Amino acid sequence: MTVPRTVNDLNLPEFVRSVLPAWAQNPELPVNVRRVTLRPGETTAPHNHHDVEVWVILDGSGEVTSDGETAPVAAGDALRLPPLGVHTLHNPAEDRPLSFLTFWWEDLAALDAEHDRRAAQTGETGRPVLLLPSFPTPNGELHLGHLAGPFLNADLLRRGLIARGTPVRLLLGTVGHQSQVAAAALDQGLTFYELAERNTDAIQEALAAARVEWDVFVRPSSPRYPQVALEFFERLRANGTVVAKTVQANYCVPCESYLFEAFVAGACPHCGSRDTAGIECEACALPFADHELLDPSCSSCGTPAEQRELTRYYMPLEPLRARLADYLRSVAMSARLRSYVDRVMAAPLPDLPVSTVAADGILLPADPSGATDGQRMYSAFELAARFITAVDDLARQHGVASWEEYAEAVQPRTVLFFGFDNAFLRAVVFPAVLGAFTDKLALADTMVCNEFYLLDGQKFSTGRKHAIWGRDAFRPETSDQLRLYLAATSPDIRRRDFVVADYERFVRDELAGQWEGWLASVDDRLRKYFGGVAPEAGSWNGEAEQFYGRIRAFAARLTSALEPERFSARAAARELRDFVAEARRFTEVCEDVLVVQPVSATARTCTALELMAVRALAVAAEPLLPELAARLSGQLGAAASAAGDDPVRWVAPGTAVALTGPYFSSDALIGPSH
Numbered sequence: 001m002t003v004p005r006t007v008n009d010l011n012l013p014e015f016v017r018s019v020l021p022a023w024a025q026n027p028e029l030p031v032n033v034r035r036v037t038l039r040p041g042e043t044t045a046p047h048n049h050h051d052v053e054v055w056v057i058l059d060g061s062g063e064v065t066s067d068g069e070t071a072p073v074a075a076g077d078a079l080r081l082p083p084l085g086v087h088t089l090h091n092p093a094e095d096r097p098l099s100f101l102t103f104w105w106e107d108l109a110a111l112d113a114e115h116d117r118r119a120a121q122t123g124e125t126g127r128p129v130l131l132l133p134s135f136p137t138p139n140g141e142l143h144l145g146h147l148a149g150p151f152l153n154a155d156l157l158r159r160g161l162i163a164r165g166t167p168v169r170l171l172l173g174t175v176g177h178q179s180q181v182a183a184a185a186l187d188q189g190l191t192f193y194e195l196a197e198r199n200t201d202a203i204q205e206a207l208a209a210a211r212v213e214w215d216v217f218v219r220p221s222s223p224r225y226p227q228v229a230l231e232f233f234e235r236l237r238a239n240g241t242v243v244a245k246t247v248q249a250n251y252c253v254p255c256e257s258y259l260f261e262a263f264v265a266g267a268c269p270h271c272g273s274r275d276t277a278g279i280e281c282e283a284c285a286l287p288f289a290d291h292e293l294l295d296p297s298c299s300s301c302g303t304p305a306e307q308r309e310l311t312r313y314y315m316p317l318e319p320l321r322a323r324l325a326d327y328l329r330s331v332a333m334s335a336r337l338r339s340y341v342d343r344v345m346a347a348p349l350p351d352l353p354v355s356t357v358a359a360d361g362i363l364l365p366a367d368p369s370g371a372t373d374g375q376r377m378y379s380a381f382e383l384a385a386r387f388i389t390a391v392d393d394l395a396r397q398h399g400v401a402s403w404e405e406y407a408e409a410v411q412p413r414t415v416l417f418f419g420f421d422n423a424f425l426r427a428v429v430f431p432a433v434l435g436a437f438t439d440k441l442a443l444a445d446t447m448v449c450n451e452f453y454l455l456d457g458q459k460f461s462t463g464r465k466h467a468i469w470g471r472d473a474f475r476p477e478t479s480d481q482l483r484l485y486l487a488a489t490s491p492d493i494r495r496r497d498f499v500v501a502d503y504e505r506f507v508r509d510e511l512a513g514q515w516e517g518w519l520a521s522v523d524d525r526l527r528k529y530f531g532g533v534a535p536e537a538g539s540w541n542g543e544a545e546q547f548y549g550r551i552r553a554f555a556a557r558l559t560s561a562l563e564p565e566r567f568s569a570r571a572a573a574r575e576l577r578d579f580v581a582e583a584r585r586f587t588e589v590c591e592d593v594l595v596v597q598p599v600s601a602t603a604r605t606c607t608a609l610e611l612m613a614v615r616a617l618a619v620a621a622e623p624l625l626p627e628l629a630a631r632l633s634g635q636l637g638a639a640a641s642a643a644g645d646d647p648v649r650w651v652a653p654g655t656a657v658a659l660t661g662p663y664f665s666s667d668a669l670i671g672p673s674h
Contacts, residue, residue: 003058004037004097021101031105038062038091038098046088046329050111053081053104055089060098063090068330083111084118086329128167128410129564130394131158132387132444133417134426138174138195138220139184141202143467144498145460147210147474148486149450150417153569155212156487157415157448159623160562160572163645169412171390172207173218174200176225176382177361179261180277183299192360196220206470211479211626216393218386226362228392229377229385232437233313233354233364241436242315242354244367248291249312250305252298258357259298259305261379266293266305279353279380282421285340287350287428311371312356313364315381317349320432324349327431332446332565336493340423352429353378380425384434391441407441414444415564420451446564451491455498468498477665480625481507487624488573510577511664518584522610523659529594530607534637536653537608538601543589547582547609551616554579555647558620576621583613611636611651614659619647628663635659 004010017037024033035058038044055064061074066087073079073089081087091098133150136142142151154170161168174196175181185195200219207214218225236242250259250266257263261278268276269292273283280287296305317324328341354377355364361376388403395406406412418426431443452459460467474482485503489496526532554575561571590606597603618632637655651657 003035003099005059005099007040007095007097010037010039010097031103034102036100036102038089040091040093040095040097042098043090044088046086048084048086049104050083050106051104052083052107052110053087053102055079055081056101056103058099058101060091060093060096062098063092064088065090083107083114085114088329128169128412129161130391130412130414131168131170131417132390132414133170133172134419134422135173135175135218135386136203137178137180138197138199138203139178139180141199142206142470143460144470144473144486145453145455145467147206147212147470148453148490148496148498149419150448151207151212152210152483152486153448153450153490153567154415154417155210156569156572156623157562157564157567158213159626160559161564163562163619163622164559169215169394170213171216171218171387171394172212172214173216173222173386173390174203174220176220176229176379176386177358177376178379179263179358182358182360183262193221202471206474209471209474209479211474211483216390216397218390218393222389224392225386225389228389229362229382230364232381232385232388232433233377236315236433236436237313242313244311244369244372245314245351246309246311246371247289247314248307249310250290250293250296251308252301252303252305254301254303255298258308258310259296260290260356260358263299264290264293264296264305265299266296269294279350280421280424285421285423286344287424289350290353310357311367311369312375313354313367313372314351315354315433315436316351317428317432318351320436321345321349323435324428324432327435327443328427331427331444333427334449334493336420336451337423337427337447337449340420341427344424344428349428352380352432354381380429381433383425383430384437387430387434388437388441404438404440411442413442413446413564415446415448415567416444417448417450420449423449446567448564448567451493451495453486453489453491453496453498456500457497468500476627480627481511481664484511484573484576484624487569488577490569490573492568492570507664508666512662512666514584515580516661516663518580518587519614519659519661519663521587522614523657525590525594525607526611526657526659529599529603532656532658534611534651534653534655534657535604535607537605537650540605541589541593541602543586544602544605544609547586547589547613550579550582551609551613552648554582555616555620562623572624576617576624579613579617583610583617586610586613608650608653611657612649615649615651616647619645631663632659 004015009015019035021033021035056078057073057075059075063070064073064079066081067085131154133154136146158168158170181196182192185192188195197220250264252259266276267274268281268284269288270286271281271284273281275282291307297303298305325345355372355375356378358376364375364377366373391406392403395403400406416426427447435443455466458466485506558572558575560566561568561575590610593603593606614632615636618629622629635658636651637657
C-alpha cells in the first residue's frame with residue numbers, strides 16, 4: 001500500500017483517495033479497514049455512526065474534531081472515536097497530503113454504554129441560559145397558531161430549567177420594522193408606530209394570559225434599539241462585510257414605488273407557492289432574491305411589476321460560508337431543520353439585503369455615491385441587533401453597564417425558538433450577522449424549530465378571521481388545560497391541527513373525566529381510611545415496588561423532555577398523560593388492598609405512594625400546568641415547589657391533605673373568530 005506523501009503523488013494515475021489495503025481484503029478480518037488521503041485544505045464530511053472507529057495517522061498532520069472538541073494530530077498518532085459522536089478530520093496544510101488508516105467495527109456493548117452516557121448528560125446548571133423566541137410581528141395580535149410554537153415552547157423550557165435550578169432568562173419583544181406592519185397601518189389609517197404599539201399591548205396581554213413569563217420585552221419604540229442597530233451597520237460597513245451594489249428590483253409604475261415584502265405578490269422560484277413575503281418562502285422556507293420572484297405584481301393595485309435597477313446595501317453571505325458551516329455543525333437541532341440547513345448550505349449563499357426603500361424604519365447613512373440616500377434598514381438585518389438590545393436591557397436590570405460586560409461576566413448560552421417558515425432568517429442570517437458583529441457573545445448552541453399549527457385543517461389567518469385569539473382562549477380557568485393540549489399537539493416536526501371538537505373532547509373526557517376522577521378517588525380513600533391525613537409507608541408488595549419505579553421514571557423522563565438539547569413539548573405532555581393513566585391503574589391495587597386490610601402496613605404504603613404520585617405530578621407538571629401545580633402543592637400541605645425540588649418524595653406523614661376539585665373547566669368551548 002503506497003501512502004501519498006507529496007502533492008505530486010496526488011496527481012499520479014494510480015492515486016485513489018480512499019482504498020481498501022490488499023492485506024485487509026481477508027473476509028475473516030474482524031474489523032473494516034481503509035486508507036484515506038486528504039488533499040491540502042480538505043476536510044472529511046461530518047458524520048457519526050454506531051461503530052467504534054480508530055484512526056491511525058500515517059503521514060502529515062491535521063486537526064480532529066469530535067462532538068465540538070478539536071485537537072491536533074500528526075503522523076504516528078492513534079485515536080479512538082466512540083459511537084454516535086460527530087467527527088471530522090481536517091488537513092490544514094497548503095502543500096502536503098494527510099493520510100490515515102481507519103479501522104471500524106461493531107461493538108454493541110460500547111454503543112449501549114455511549115448511548116447511556118449521552119442520555120445521562122444534562123446541560124450546564126451553572127451557566128445562565130438565554131431563551132430567544134422569534135419576536136412576533138405587531139401587525140395583529142397573537143392567535144393559538146402563534147402561541148403553540150416558539151412562545152409556549154420557550155416558556156416550557158424556562159420553567160423546566162428553573163425547576164432544575166438553572167439560571168434562565170426569557171427575552172421577548174416585537175419585531176422592528178417589517179412591511180407587514182406598514183401595510184396594515186395604511187389599511188387602518190394609522191401611523192406605523194401607532195399600530196405597532198397598540199398591537200404590542202395586545203401581544204403582551206395574550207402572552208400573559210397564556211402564562212408566558214418574560215424577563216425583557218423590547219417594544220417597537222425602544223429608544224436604545226435604533227442606536228444598537230446603527231452600531232451593527234456602521235461596524236460591518238466599515239470592515240467591508242456590508243457593501244453597496246446595484247441590483248434588479250420590482251417596481252410598480254402606477255404606484256411609483258419599489259415593491260418589497262408585503263407590498264409585492266408573486267410565486268416562489270423554488271416551489272411555486274404564493275405564500276411569499278420578504279426573502280424566503282413560507283412553504284419551503286428557501287431564500288430567494290427580489291428579482292427571482294415569479295410573476296411579481298403590486299399587492300396594492302395588482303399591476304405587474306417591472307424590473308428596475310436599484311442600488312442597495314447588501315451583506316454577502318458566501319464569504320462567511322466556512323465560519324457558518326463550522327458553527328451550524330455544532331448546533332443541536334432537529335433532523336428536519338438539519339436537512340434544511342444542509343440543503344441551504346449546499347447551494348451558493350445569497351446576498352442579504354441590508355437596506356430597503358420604505359417609509360418607516362431606521363434611516364441609514366447613504367453610500368458615497370448617494371445612491372442609497374433615504375433608504376432604511378431591512379428588517380431581516382435587524383434581528384441580531386434586537387437580540388443585543390434585549391441583552392443590553394437585561395444587563396442594566398442586573399446593574400451591569402452594557403451587554404458586553406454582561407456577556408463577559410456571565411458567559412450565557414442561548415437557545416433559539418422559531419417557526420420553520422423563518423428557518424433561513426433564524427438559522428442562517430441571525431448567526432451570520434451576529435457572528436460578524438461580535439465574538440463576545442456566544443452564538444446559540446441549540447435551535448428549537450416548529451412547523452405551522454393549523455386550525456380545523458387550514459392555516460390560521462388574521463385576514464380571513466380564521467383564528468382563535470390568545471386573549472380570548474386563555475382564561476384563568478382554562479389556561480392550564482389549553483397549555484397542555486397545545487403541548488400535546490405541538491407542531492414540532494410536522495404540521496399539526498387544532499380541531500375545536502378534539503380539544504373539547506380532551507377536556508371533557510380525559511381531564512375533567514379521568515384526571516379529576518383519579519384525584520377525587522385518592523381523596524375519597526384518604527378521608528375514608530386515614531381521616532384525610534397522609535399515612536407513613538409500611539410494607540411493600542410487588543405492585544407498590546413497580547409503581548414507585550414508574551414514579552421515578554416519570555419524573556426523570558419529563559425532566560429530560562424539558563432540557564434544551566432534547567426539548568420536546570409533545571414528549572413532555574405525553575409523559576404527563578401516560579403517568580396519570582398509570583396512576584389510575586394503581587388505584588385498583590389500592591382499592592383491593594384497602595378492602596381486605598384497610599389499616600395494614602401494605603395499605604399505608606399504597607396510599608402513601610398515591611400521594612407521592614400526586615406530589616410528583618404537582619412538582620414535575622409545573623412547566624405545563626402552573627395553576628394545577630400550585631393548587632395541588634397547597635392541598636398537599638406545601639407551598640408551590642421551589643427550584644430544584646425533587647418530585648419523588650413522600651408527603652410528610654401526618655400532613656392534612658384535601659384534594660378538592662374541580663381542577664379543570666368543562667366549559668371550554670372556543671371557536672374561530674368571525
